[in-house]
Amino acid sequence: MTAHETALAADGALPAVIHCSRLPLAFQCPGSLRPPVDMELVADEEGEDPAAMGTAGHEIMADVAIGDLDELPDVSLYADLFEVDPDDLGMLAGRAMKCWRELKPYMPLPRRVEETLQAPQMVGTPDVWGLYGRTARLVDYKFGRLDLDHREQLAGYAYMICSGFDPGVVETVEAVVVLVREGAMRKFVWTPGELRQWRRRLDDEVVQWDGRFHVGGHCRFCPRQFHCPARTAMIQSTIESLVHMEMPTDLTTGAAILDLYGRIKVVSQAVEQFKSYCRQQLEAGRKIDDGNGRSLTLASRGRDAIDARLAWPILSRVLTEDELAASATINKGRMLEAVAGKAPARARGRARAEMMEALEQAGAVSRTEYRVLTEVRE
Numbered sequence: 001m002t003a004h005e006t007a008l009a010a011d012g013a014l015p016a017v018i019h020c021s022r023l024p025l026a027f028q029c030p031g032s033l034r035p036p037v038d039m040e041l042v043a044d045e046e047g048e049d050p051a052a053m054g055t056a057g058h059e060i061m062a063d064v065a066i067g068d069l070d071e072l073p074d075v076s077l078y079a080d081l082f083e084v085d086p087d088d089l090g091m092l093a094g095r096a097m098k099c100w101r102e103l104k105p106y107m108p109l110p111r112r113v114e115e116t117l118q119a120p121q122m123v124g125t126p127d128v129w130g131l132y133g134r135t136a137r138l139v140d141y142k143f144g145r146l147d148l149d150h151r152e153q154l155a156g157y158a159y160m161i162c163s164g165f166d167p168g169v170v171e172t173v174e175a176v177v178v179l180v181r182e183g184a185m186r187k188f189v190w191t192p193g194e195l196r197q198w199r200r201r202l203d204d205e206v207v208q209w210d211g212r213f214h215v216g217g218h219c220r221f222c223p224r225q226f227h228c229p230a231r232t233a234m235i236q237s238t239i240e241s242l243v244h245m246e247m248p249t250d251l252t253t254g255a256a257i258l259d260l261y262g263r264i265k266v267v268s269q270a271v272e273q274f275k276s277y278c279r280q281q282l283e284a285g286r287k288i289d290d291g292n293g294r295s296l297t298l299a300s301r302g303r304d305a306i307d308a309r310l311a312w313p314i315l316s317r318v319l320t321e322d323e324l325a326a327s328a329t330i331n332k333g334r335m336l337e338a339v340a341g342k343a344p345a346r347a348r349g350r351a352r353a354e355m356m357e358a359l360e361q362a363g364a365v366s367r368t369e370y371r372v373l374t375e376v377r378e
Ligand code: SF4
Pocket: 029, 030, 031, 032, 033, 213, 214, 215, 216, 218, 219, 222, 223, 224, 225, 226, 228, 229, 230, 231
């Protein structure tokens, strides 16, 4: 057992059905599926992508698939309905549509859209799927900023599709996850035999759990993270290690550094969650003080901003055009927002992309490289 694993003490039971959206986390830590006895694990159809923006995006792409549309419908109607920013939704829907145009020739009508599938102990709703000859194809959109591997979720859908047909009807399942924010797609291909093996792995690793929790960065997606004895114990032991550690004598090997790095990520997440809780309380008007003059407040900090239009004639009395340009930067987000604002609602994503392409071709875009600590697994 590693430092990141903790044996089960006392915990709740596996739910009667496992939703596929929970599988990526469940394969990393089957404990995530077992709520403690006094906590209810809320079934969540969307799973990792419950935000209104994701729901609106799914709704748009469902209507595109159902109506066999070649262009996006009026995104502003969906933005109003789900109360989300129409520009952000337009940008995401534009990226999803671009991917769908590539996929659509492989998924002619008839298609099944947002149809709930079932198999023993499993349930799930892929966004679109269909059977074409002996190949089943499915597509699932991810609108959130997530870094869980969706392979297991799509394998769950693929398994349920296969098990809904007589043996031999489906020879291959091709599954594509569309990572909308990145404008990227990942494809997985399975045979029915591979999916049966996957199901055995689900039974062996997740259903027949060995009782070990696996604490890690994925805990921030876990619905029971604040009710998890393993995560709590790990945070406590990491803080203990930090307090008593002598650097660098205690960190002589790469493995020791990586182990502590992984544990500290979980501690930092807990710290950020606590700070976010404090901020929310203060924003809601709660006073946080100890009655002895010590309090927590949201302090205002100022930063000067210079209005470019007003400053330009004044500065140009002193600076050359090149010197002025060197001291000015263009806010990419705001600039693209302004560009999108000049285009019709359904063409805003394209307007942004075309502007970036034109700027890149003119050599106006440069990239500043910076380095961040990143844990890589081979
Ligand atoms: S918080 Fe982490 S370790 Fe605990 S059950 Fe969830 S995923 Fe597992």
